[in-house]
Amino acid sequence: MLKNINRRPLLLGGAGLIASPAIVQAQNWPSGPIRLVVPFAPGGTTDLVARLVADQLAIRLNTPFVVENRAGATATTGSQLVADAAPDGQTLLMSNIASHAIGPSLYRGLRYDAVRSFTHIAMVITNPSVWVVNKNTPIQNLADIVRLARAQPGGMNMASSGAGSSNHLMIVQFARLMGIEYTHVPFRGAGPAMAAVIAGQVPMMSDSLPSAAAHIRADVVRPIAMSSAQRHPSFPNVPTFREQDVDLVSTTWFSLSGPAGMPPAITERLHRETMAIITAPAMRARFAELGGDPGDMTSEQFTQFVAAELERWRPIVQASGATVD
Structure with a gap:
């Protein structure tokens, strides 16, 4: 005689067992090309790092990665797009200090929460900023910038990848420390800003080192200051801000995030896979060449880091007086 059998489905994978929807989703992932949204224009550090990582993830996951540039509003336009996407692992974001530490304090009408609206996956790279000038200017150091700014009504033009970016706020901090006026010239990404400096449309810009590195090595711009605490080993001839009697140290970061609620398995x-990519010897060497260091955080640690960065940058944004409705 057959005994009664409990026919409730088991929520575990295995032969003859019914898996939970989340497990089924993870097992079937990726289900097609993965979209990686870059919230800045092509040519900047965010775009550069995104494409390096996307190329390797495509190989390791055996699926195409489509890098999509959605620039605007200090990286918040593209970030909002990802926050609104389905949390199925098919849409990801190259998040960064602008989109998740600065933008939320800058844009009063922002709809996403930097921590709760996203699944924060991995820190990818951290790096200092570097100030570069057009080679035809007489600027050789920070003292020259101060002198020229004081000699011009309204100060001098200083470019960055966008209003409210970390490099914009470096300009704000520098001007406050030196007691000078300036005119901020924001661009929709570091690539267009660098092109304007090279063309002589603006005399200088504050940029993240990875996006400026190739231009420095090609000798098409002149680097005058690095925001690291010590001279960077890849660019030993570039003095720090502190060496030039300006107490300013700053680090930017770039990372991988997705919509809130992504399945833990994905x-x-x-x-x-991201950690395997960024810690591989070839990628470490590439990051060093760009002037960056690979991240070293768990997903949980990275989420806590984002929350801490949000609090760290809020008073700096408030002190700058920069807000956008």
Whole structure:
């Protein structure tokens, strides 16, 4: 005689067992090309790092990655797009200090929460900023910038990748420390800003080192100051701000995030694959060449880091007086 059998489905994978929807989703992932949204224009550090990582993730996950540039509103336009996307692991974001530490304090009408609206997957790279000038200017150091700014009504033009970016706020901090006026010239990304400096449309810009590195090595711009605490080993001839009697140290960061609510199995797989990519000797060497260091955080640590960065930058944004409705 047959005994009664409990026919409730088991929520575990295995032969003859019914898996939970989340497990089924993770097992079937990726289900097609993965979209990686870059919230800045092509040519900047965010775009550069995104494409390096996307190329390797495509190989490791055996699926195409489509890098999509959605510039605007200090990286918040593209970030909002990802926050609104389905949390299925098919849409990801190259998040960064602008989109998740600065933008939320700058844009009063922002709809996303930098921590709760996203699944924060992995820190990818951290790096200092560098100030570069057009080679035809007489500027050789920070003292020259101060002198020229004081000699011009309204100060001098200083470019960055966008209003409210970390490099814009470096300009704000520098001007406050030196007691000078300036005119900020924001661009929709570091690439267009660098092109304007090279063409002589603006005399200088504050840029993240990875996006400026190739231009410095090609000798098409002149680097005058690095925001690291010590001279960077890849650019030993570039003095720091502190060496030039300006107490300013700043680090920017670039990372991988997705919409809130992504299945843990997909998040863990993406974190594992990303860490394998950025810690591989070839990628470490490439990051060093660009002037950056690979990240070293769990997903949980990275989420806590974002929350801490949000609090750290809020008073700096408030002190700058910069707000956008």
